[in-house]
Amino acid sequence: MNLSAISQSAPTITRRSFIGIACIAGISLAFDSISAYAAPTWGTSLKKTVGGITYTYASGYELGANPQAYVRINASKSVAAKTMQACAYVIKESNLNIVASSGWAKNAGGTSSLQTRVASSSLKLGLRSCGKVIIAGVSGQLWCNPIKPRSLPSELAVNENGQTLGTYLDAERGSVPDLVGIVADSGLDGYDYWEQFDAEDCPEVIPVYTEDGTTQIGIFTFGDK
Numbered sequence: 502m503n504l505s506a507i508s509q510s511a512p513t514i515t516r517r518s519f520i521g522i523a524c525i526a527g528i529s530l531a532f533d534s535i536s537a538y539a540a541p542t543w544g545t546s547l548k549k550t551v552g553g554i555t556y557t558y559a560s561g562y563e564l565g566a567n568p569q570a571y572v573r574i575n576a577s578k579s580v581a582a583k584t585m586q587a588c589a590y591v592i593k594e595s596n597l598n599i600v601a602s603s604g605w606a607k608n609a610g611g612t613s614s615l616q617t618r619v620a621s622s623s624l625k626l627g628l629r630s631c632g633k634v635i636i637a638g639v640s641g642q643l644w645c646n647p648i649k650p651r652s653l654p655s656e657l658a659v660n661e662n663g664q665t666l667g668t669y670l671d672a673e674r675g676s677v678p679d680l681v682g683i684v685a686d687s688g689l690d691g692y693d694y695w696e697q698f699d700a701e702d703c704p705e706v707i708p709v710y711t712e713d714g715t716t717q718i719g720i721f722t723f724g725d726k
Contacts, residue, residue, distance in 0.1 A: 541561035541562060541618075543559045543560070543573075544645065544646045546559040547559070547645060551636055551638045552638060555576070555577040556575070556636050558645055560631050560646060564650055567620055570589045570603075570618060570619050570632075571616065571632070572603075572617060572634065572645055576613045576614070577613070580608065580637075582607070582609055584608060586605050587616070587617050587632060587633070587634045588603055588606070588632060589603040589632045590630070590633070591624060591630060594628065594649065600623045603619035625650070625676075630647065631644065631645060631646075632645040660712045662715075664714050665679045665680070666712055667681060668682050680712065680714050684721070686719060689718050691711060692714065693710065693721060694714070
């Protein structure tokens with residue numbers, strides 16, 4: 502075997518080429534890391550105008566592998582350092598107790614946006630994402646509109662019509678299904694539309710369907726049977 506021929510055919514890695522390869526690999530890893538996070542779902546924004554600058558702020562959430570509660574605030578133009586502060590919370594709906602908090606973040610000088618987040622698996626149990634912001638020149642802390650994940654389609658079965666199928670326990674945990682499992686008066690297992698079953702003005706008798714949500718197989722009667 503001609504070792505000199507092999508050494509001549511193999512590419513030479515110089516310090517410059519090694520750094521270039523490392524940079525490319527680093528960029529690739531960075532993009533992979535960014536793509537691992539889904540874009541947050543944002544609630545209704547609120548606005549406040551101070552000194553001719555309009556500040557827009559909102560709460561949000563993301564329910565990926567690592568659920569996050571977000572809060573962001575944007576200024577209509579660049580502002581001085583510490584003009585904006587933000588804190589993200591996860592709170593219980595029943596008593597508004599705080600489950601998780603990001604702590605206060607402050608903007609750097611010459612920036613027009615600030616965003617912070619806190620991780621909490623409790624968001625998958627139907628808790629709310631809610632944030633607070635502080636704006637220089639405005640008295641007190643300003644609450645963002647809270648936002649609550651409606652459901653977790655990835656954890657619920659889906660019928661041929663694209664409707665989610667679940668149980669009363671799913672709804673209690675915040676993963677509200679389109680069709681909830683229910684037992685008809687005849688003893689057959691079926692489904693009813695959650696919005697109808699849970700409505701305050703629900704009739705005493707409601708239809709029970711198969712999982713397609715259209716084929717009726719019986720009725721469910723509220724109260725004593």
